[in-house]
Amino acid sequence: MGLAWLASGAPPGTRLISIERDPERARIASDIFRDCDHVEVLHGDWQRIEERGPYDLLVLDGGGQAKGDGTADPARLLAAGGTIVIDDFTPTTTWPPRFNGAPDHARLHWLEHPELRAAELRLATDLSVIVGTRLPDS
Numbered sequence: 001m002g003l004a005w006l007a008s009g010a011p012p013g014t015r016l017i018s019i020e021r022d023p024e025r026a027r028i029a030s031d032i033f034r035d036c037d038h039v040e041v042l043h044g045d046w047q048r049i050e051e052r053g054p055y056d057l058l059v060l061d062g063g064g065q066a067k068g069d070g071t072a073d074p075a076r077l078l079a080a081g082g083t084i085v086i087d088d089f090t091p092t093t094t095w096p097p098r099f100n101g102a103p104d105h106a107r108l109h110w111l112e113h114p115e116l117r118a119a120e121l122r123l124a125t126d127l128s129v130i131v132g133t134r135l136p137d138s
């Protein structure tokens with residue numbers, strides 16, 4: 001999801017934070033948004049999302065944070081009722097989901113997370129996205 005697209009439609013009062021590990025990309029993005037007080041581009045690895053939040057919307061579109069070890073913790077990072085989006089999955093055709101012949105623990109992490117109500121949405125024959133909402137505080 002493009003930061004610029006979000007920034008162009010965000011209502012007043014919305015703060016946007018983007019983490020980018022590529023130094024040149026981060027520098028260029030910061031420069032593009034230099035006059036936008038509500039947009040902040042942080043250079044570094046995805047864990048820097050912990051420095052802000054909790055978020056009403058969290059989009060994990062950078063790779064390792066969503067599908068590798070040490071995944072982001074929606075219970076800490078999302079506000080109650082907040083939404084998380086994780087993209088770039090291959091659509092699953094089985095349950096439980098499998099990827100490269102093995103149980104797809106990364107996908108299950110999100111779909112079965114006790115703090116979330118999550119679903120996988122197929123956007124194309126070869127592309128799906130998981131969208132989850134954090135349960136309200138009880």
Ligand SMILES: C[S@@+](CC[C@H](N)C(=O)[O-])C[C@H]1O[C@@H](n2cnc3c(N)ncnc32)[C@H](O)[C@@H]1O
Pocket residue numbers: 001002003004018019020021022025044045046047061062063064065
């Ligand atoms: C699909 S692009 C999204 C770019 C931008 N966030 C936007 O909204 O248009 C994914 C970006 O994530 C960055 N990235 C990949 N792995 C990352 C990580 N572990 N930590 C921080 N950024 C990462 C890549 O360098 C790439 O620029």
